[in-house]
Amino acid sequence: MLRKPQYIALGIVALAGLIFLSLPDAAASRVKLALTGLFLPLFGLTESTQSVARRAGNAVVPRDDLVRELEQLRAEKQKLEFSIAQAQEAARENDRLRRQAGFPARSPWKLKPARVIARDPANWWRTVFIDVGSKDGVRVDMPVITPEGLAGRVSTVGATRSQVVLLGDQNCRVAARVEETKENGVVMPYAADPAIVTLTYLSRGSPVKPGQSIVTSGLELKPGNQVLTSGLGGVFPAGIRIGEIVDVRSVGFGLYQEARLKLAVNLNALDQVWVVAQ
């Protein structure tokens, strides 16, 4: 049988659970960020160890390989300089035309590099922690990207750390557009596969029959079509790559269509990301 001190211990747990579960979201986020501070020494140690291992690995790379890689990078840099010059010219032209048409000027993105320091231990959520916070100018709802495409958005911000909710999580829905057909939809999670998301609420096509291509707004929606952020909703800027269509089907008794997308970013291998300050 349970004795009196044991009842007290159980009561303390129940009380603590109730108190923490009933905290308002903002307070709970602050407590969570404070608790993650307990792990900072360990993250620092991990970073130092990785840095030492990387330096040790660099020390044994043959000089010939380094010289070859340097030559490749120089050639690539020259190509990129030409591309940048072209892009800058196009941007200038775009600005000029926007001014003439009376459109507001587009502000350039400010990219803040960040490193993924922790992942959500619960298997049913898809969030990560990054090592930048409000001190670095990070704010809630800022998009997080990689060179391959969109990764997610900032959900909670601490002074030196932030939580990012990734694509495919219940709490990350993105307004998206199919590049080829200009069809708009919403990216939602797809529970069966973490590398896939669903693009839904695409406008209704003609009834699907075996062998017949699906038609939306007079344009075919095909596997391999690229999907980008549409900019609707104001959270994600337009034009960030999300993924490509795998297949399309008619849902909601034919009211609208749904496409499965293969994400452009491998979210399981996220290491270095960029926070977009618009």
Next chain:
Amino acid sequence: MNRLETISTLLAAWLAVAFEVSFNGFRNWFGAQVSLLPALMVYVALSSSLSSVALLAICGGLMLDSFSANPLGVTTVALALAGTLLHYKRDLVLRDQTYAQVMTGLLASALVPASVVLALIFSHQPVPLTGRLLGQWLVMALGGAVATPLAFRLFAQLGRWFSYQPLSESQYRATREIKRTKF
């Protein structure tokens, strides 16, 4: 459980959470992260007091939830539930047998995530129940079952290193020696 054991349990919980948030191997191999806290809870529940169970549930649960999108405190309640059940029935468990350790680890590692998911279903952040989630739950249960005997061995080793060991008694006693004389 003495103070050293309490500290080592909390340290193990801290390391377990750090391992879970930074090691991706299980996610990449099996599609799910294995939780080590239920295995630790089995050890504490079977070899310590309910106060230690409460301490581990509060500290471990809060640390785990701080890195997660779970509501803060939900893992605390789930760990406390598993720990209390095991502690209440600890006299019926052959805690030194590996088989019993594996089975209690399986039970606790299945019960904790199931309780959390059940709590989330009734919250404002419901988790969709899918086949993938079921597979992840099985991986977590099996992973915890494997980790539990390891936790017992780890703490037994720590006990051998940091506790006084009883001296082995010899059968020979000088006071009982029969002195041989002439007669």
